[in-house]
Amino acid sequence: MPGLMTLMLPDLAATGRLAARLAPLARPGDALLLEGPLGAGKSAFARAFLRALTGDPALEVPSPSFTLVQSYDLPSGAEAHHYDLYRLDGPADLTELGWDEARQGILLVEWPERLGDLRPADALTLTLAHAATEDARIATLDGWADRLASPGAQDLGAPDLGTRNLGIRDLGI
Numbered sequence: 001m002p003g004l005m006t007l008m009l010p011d012l013a014a015t016g017r018l019a020a021r022l023a024p025l026a027r028p029g030d031a032l033l034l035e036g037p038l039g040a041g042k043s044a045f046a047r048a049f050l051r052a053l054t055g056d057p058a059l060e061v062p063s064p065s066f067t068l069v070q071s072y073d074l075p076s077g078a079e080a081h082h083y084d085l086y087r088l089d090g091p092a093d094l095t096e097l098g099w100d101e102a103r104q105g106i107l108l109v110e111w112p113e114r115l116g117d118l119r120p121a122d123a124l125t126l127t128l129a130h131a132a133t134e135d136a137r138i139a140t141l142d143g144w145a146d147r148l149a150s151p152g153a154q155d156l157g158a159p160d161l162g163t164r165n166l167g168i169r170d171l172g173i
């Protein structure tokens with residue numbers, strides 16, 4: 001299926017490299033929806049992504065579990081907004097969290113299932129799942145078919161990233 005890609009991330013560093021590879025593809029108005037269970041690595045991915053976007057490898061990126069949203073100024077003048085909607089009562093509360101304005105920047109959203117009808121249709125959905133070892137994750141990317149096929153993104157499954165592109169055969173299905 002175009003735009004659907006599955007990668008093996010053997011450790012946290014590989015997740016960080018994937019995030020850094022995806023960050024230059026994001027533009028204001030884009031949304032990355034981060035799915036996966038508690039502890040899957042959604043915040044870890046967002047941290048690396050935001051550090052790449054801001055160009056600041058030491059940027060403090062606290063998990064927005066309690067504030068529900070954290071915002072960041074980008075060197076381009078745009079903003080990025082990192083949401084964690086686990087504790088959101090309903091999509092109506094998103095208005096209070098500045099959702100409409102935030103859509104103009106780059107969005108990272110943990111627990112996007114809570115968005116209901118507000119889920120952006122043209123988003124990149126990244127799903128993280130635990131794998132065989134403690135630090136391994138399987139990442140599935142769905143969306144951004146054109147962008148993931150662009151030259152800058154071609155090597156998302158390349159050895160220099162430490163990631164591995166999984167075919168259906170590798171998944172054992």
Ligand SMILES: Nc1ncnc2c1ncn2[C@@H]1O[C@H](COP(=O)(O)OP(=O)(O)OP(=O)(O)O)[C@@H](O)[C@H]1O
Nearest residue numbers: 011012015037038039040041042043044135136137
């Ligand atoms: N390959 C990996 N990718 C991401 N995180 C990893 C990886 N290996 C180990 N980890 C660890 O797993 C934990 C992931 O926690 P994190 O807070 O990012 O999860 P989360 O998906 O945001 O959970 P929550 O739903 O509670 O917000 C971190 O402690 C991180 O260091």
Ligand SMILES: [Mg+2]
Nearest residue numbers: 042043063110
């Ligand atoms: Mg989190």
